[in-house]
Amino acid sequence: DPEWLSESDADRARDLAASCLVSIPSGSLPDLRRQDWLEPYVLFEIYRRRMSEGDTDRALLVRSELDRLYPGFLDRMSPSDSMIPPERAYIAVLLPMTGDGSVYAAQIEKGISMAFQRSADLLPQCPERVLFDTRGGVDGLIEAAAQLASDPRCIAVLGPMTSRETAEIAGIASAGGLPFLSPSATSSEIDRMGDFVHRLVPGGTDEAVVMAEVAVRDSGCTRLAILHSYTQASVSQAEQFAATVTRMGAQVVATRGFNVEDTDFKDQIIAIRAQRPDGIFLPVTAWEAVQIAPQLRFYSLDVPMFGTSGWDSDVVLRLGGEAVEGAVFTAAFGTGSLYPPTARFVFNFRRQFSEEPTLLAAQGYDAAGMILTAWSSGCRTRQSLEDFLKELDHYDGASGRSTVGARTETRASWPLVRITGGEALGVE
Template sequence: MRRPLMLLATLALAVVACEKKNAPAPAAPSPEGQATGGPAAPVDSNTILLGEVGSLTGSEATFGVSARNGIELALNEANEAGGVKGKKLQVRVYDSQGRPEEGAQAVTRLITQDKVVAILGEAASSVSMAMAEKAQAGKVPMVTPTSTAPEVTKKGDYIFRVCFIDPFQGLVMAKFARENLKLSRVAVLRDNKSAFSMGLADVFTAKFKEFGGEVKGDESYSKGDTDFRAQLTSLKRLKPEAVFVPGYYTDVGIIARQAREIGLKVPLLGGDGWDSDKLYELGGSALEGSYFSNHYSPDNPDPVLQKFLARYKATYGSVPDSVAALAYDAARVTIDAMKRAPDLSGPSLRDAIAATKDFPGVAGRITLDANRDAVKEAVVLKVSGGKAEFVTTVTP
């Protein structure tokens, strides 16, 4: 197993120019340089070091790049405002490659070698769960931006998230399908190797039935598959009015094209794993009229959000996706807790993060409940004209 790709970003003065949701390009070096292996640059006594783990390469690389951008922006802003406790913030970034074992190794290194005070990441629930075990054992707080599987924060009291969880997201889409779209018969196509996909499919199925609908078929595939025609053909025979596909954009775009190829013309429904410009490149017009739940919409006029959008676009030249927005929120929640904590020891910072209430995030106000999960709203978006359009907001 090769060692994780290591990127060192010094965020006091520098930003990294990356294109959102395109194949990730190497980050531009900061003034103090960046490392892709070997020993990391030392951290002086006037610097507070955080850790970040994300999928910078692999099939979900756009998630890692977006998260890195959002975190960089938050730390840059904090440093421009004077830092925390009179010190500047710096982050050490490791690539999980979208693999749980790599994520776990990265967290171990951040804790034992780099001595970080907190860890930000990951996007994927399966990777976050492997990371969480290491963070909990080391008593270092970990805040995930977008891992929605309930099991993530169940790993221990040092594990937090700033996104809603799958039971709420599954409820949102089941309710939307029944009440807004007036559907009575649906089918499900899930990724059986993804905790995110399996959990979301289970909740959607249970809630749709609870609301009086029928789930006519439930097929599965495995991450890395490229041919979904057999499953789609089986579902087509059952004549569903829509198919719920709670996978990642890498699979959903291809699934949409193959569904149309075999004559399955009904809308596809999904979750926040769809959120990527790559979705529209992969799926094209086959996705038109489909819907998915997400964490925020750039159309929201909230001034906190609009200020973030303006700065993000000025820095990276693109509109941030939900991963970037939630990563920005995760970093800001952590920074806010660091300012409130009496010291930066693991227990003190853990308690300060847990006390987060009504925090003005760009993806909605954040209150952490007793399970360290965020209580917040969700939005439903419709694919139209090759982009996602706001449809409605659903509150807890």
């Protein structure tokens, strides 16, 4: 019994017990359980093997018994709580690189690889990226996830790809204390599966609501006007903007529309100017914006302009000139986006792969960026990475402004761009 030994001899005895148990056949382990100091080590070895075999349900039963009989023992032994030297730690990428879904997985993996290459240039000790192919099947997924959960060198996993796959590994993630972050799972059910199971959620709240908040709360406008086209999307955004402005205690003093083929907006602008607004909402395309903005100035309606993601195009910078100076609008992922993180990602992706990036590639890049940001801030264990993900408010990346899981913060849903000095700058 280690209680009868010196501290150094007791440590040797424990290490010897743990190393010997590894070589004992699984069928013989239960016979070694005795009500003495060896029992928790036997239980831990049984738990570790069942996790590595993918037998999550039975592993959780053993874990519960271990916690009940020996509180705190698992915390001392669990790989999730041990500090692995930075040069040995790795982050796994768990995707179906062959089989069903491989085309989409390849896009995600390209984004992830870009994020790691960038971090390798910036961080003195960047964790290794190790790719695990699930082969498009559940069996390969479970096998790989269990292997990663039992490997103390693995401190986080980027994947799986789909919501169904993420649900399949939820028990393994929780039992192993290993954070999984899916770049592309979409089901909100994942957000209720407990700790260590996460998904990246790109912005989804209506952008007209966000712009109303920007106009009223941030810019201090109280008398707003709206100029929209007679398209379903533009009319819908105008209505949502007006409803939000009213709810926030400000006024919409004028609303005017135009046909998509119109190029002369004199009548609408003069009618709006008569109501003396202090800001104008323009839910229009980039081509429409660069025609409307100069006419606003020509007819002496010089007020702040607020737009939607239709503005997010280099057309605004190339053709808008001084007329669009100061305009604020939402940004959405696209290869022509003006949003700085997206534009940088698109440029680097084209240069590296000689092809156009997809939204999935951007989401893979951002999910990896979240994990690597945590690593660079000193999160080097599974638990510290998990805490970082749970506390992360939002992340501004290539796919826009994202969150980990569903969040209720409206403003965290869309990145913003402001035209300043002829350049498109991100708005914090």
